Amino acid sequence: MAESEAIEIVTFRLVRGVSFADFVEANREVDAWLTLQPGFRSRRIAKEHGACIADVLLWDDEAAARAAMHRLMDELADSPVHALIDQATVTWTVAPIGHKHDIDN
Template sequence: MSQTQVTTTPDTTDATIATVAEIVTFRLIEGTDPAAFITAARALEPMLKASGTVLSRTLSCDDTDTWTDHITWTTMAAATSTAEAMMADPLAAPMMQLIDPAHVTMRHAPIAYQQE
């Protein structure tokens, strides 16, 4: 008698269970010192760590001066609630003031695979 193997995949429609990538691309306001921006971005580390919902964060900048902020969140609900809290946190203001709002794109996607 053979056994049937059943494979299940996570229900990524449930905002409480799938890890989520938040990918934000943006440009800085013209004339902004990249080192000043990184310092302002790093000031958010304590708040993000205290949330307990950030698994990783990476900032990068390409040769067109387009920045990417890539955050891995524990869930979509965590991404949403922590982002709302961050926008209200005075520690976020210096970083946000250096970003050109006309050049911001944000998207979220459930993580299908992550290499450790």
């Protein structure tokens, strides 16, 4: 059986004094890196009203998502984006997509 698409959801808060716009700007390096990763499909970053950030990525499969996360921590360990995140608030989940409903644009 072929593996399904997978969704990666990371939630966290930014450190005090960092704006959402600053965080998005700092992610240019991560965005460029993601486009080179096998199985990467898309990324969306949102800010909830309570200041929680949701970073949602779509991957070809769960294995691609997990492998990329490990590479990111090695290859972008020195990225300034990490200092903008309150590391104590990070949650990370990867799960295969069990239901999909698309609409044509």
